[in-house]
Amino acid sequence: MKRRSMLTALACAAASAPWGAAIANAWPNRTLRVIVPFPAGGAGDLVPRIIGERLEKMWQQPVIVENRTGADGIIGMNAVAKAPGDGYTLGVASSGPVVIGKRLFPQLPFDPNKDLKPVSLTYETPFVLIVRTSAPWKTLEEVITAARKAPGQINIAIPNRGSIQHLLTEQMKGDAGVEMANIPYKGGGPAALAVASGEVDMTWGALPNVVGLVQGGRVRAIAVSSAQRARLLPDVATVGEQGQRQWTCANWNGLVMPGDTPSAIVATANAAITQALREPAVVQRFREMGVDPLGGTPERFAQLLREEGVRWARVIDARGIKPE
Incomplete structure (x- = not known):
């Protein structure tokens, strides 16, 4: 029985790998949207617009930025979490709704660990x-x-x-x-x-x-x-x-996708975002705003989320900050 289960698992993996690659190769072929849970005008809004401009040129597809504010960023992140995992919705994530929110808002309408998939860090600033x-x-x-x-x-x-x-x-x-x-x-x-x-x-x-x-x-x-x-x-x-x-700490932002987005699409998006963040013109615009470009793998982003969760949980517990 164990041998049969193992063979079945291997067969499924073999079938899913080329399927995921095929999806990534065909993606994107239509308009993408980036949901920003902040008001227009700040770095959290300007950075995804700058990145979006570069992605449009790379992918030859429109990238639309939508500002969905409210509830300390929760409304925007919930829209990302509930979107189809087809690779056509990204969201700008920050520590509040995706790291700290779960501790302070028990009625959070999504689970950041399951419903959001890290793609790439974008910037940090003190x-x-x-x-x-x-x-x-x-x-x-x-x-x-x-x-x-x-x-x-x-x-x-x-x-x-x-x-x-x-x-x-x-x-x-x-x-x-x-x-x-x-x-x-x-x-x-x-x-x-x-x-x-x-x-x-x-x-x-x-x-x-x-x-x-x-x-x-x-x-x-x-x-x-x-x-x-x-x-x-x-x-x-x-x-x-x-x-x-x-x-010592930083204000950071990153891009995420819905939790059921295929990993092959996440990897393709990560590579494009990393390329955009390395362009000299992008680096210059970031630094003029006072932010430093980051990039890195989805795994590095996920590691930061875990580290930040541990750090700020200690503060919440030590100060007796109560959930709402």
Whole structure:
């Protein structure tokens, strides 16, 4: 019986391999869509548009970008998860809905581990702790000292519950032993503008969202979350340089497909995306925005998802952050 089962499995594998290759060879032959769960205008929206332009030229097929926002990215990712696994739908994935969401939103309408298939990482960029210009703080130590002297009186904007900025804020408060008032905002852009207007004291903002405000003197940058200083803000010290290396992290994005997409199509898409990310013109446009192109295999992307899941689960547990 075992021998018969083994022979059957081998026969199925032999049959499926050329079938998968045939599908990949015929794909794509019509319009593709990329679902972006973020508003138009930010790096998370611009990057897939830049990549889409290159894919159109390679594949000679239209690539349409659709913005489906809402529910901290869950609506857009659910649309990807529920789409047919025929290779004609991709989605822009970030840590919130695909890593952290499962822990904080038990009613998540999809299972990121089963319903989404990693294709390729696209970029990463650091977070920057910015404060209002009227505040006296210029270093992390000064921020922490002020928060200790006035528990709960300093506030910090939180762009989207369950985002890395949210959990990085909680890690900062826990490690430093301070309390700050979390003020929720719908996205990193509005949170950064709230700091610039003096509406709130500070926020962790993705570099592309805040670099213009910093360079224009509308906010003050205290620290960057990358291991190395940011090219666009070379005078701003890293969290590691200021004694908080454990806060090192990045805002990353990647492209995923529905979970039942054939692996041969995923591999073909990965190769094309990797090629696009290596083009000098693409690299230049990314760096002008303040993001670094990544690429890599689907397996590397899946590994990052696992690592991020472990890291942020520790913060959720340590800070007692409750599901909604």
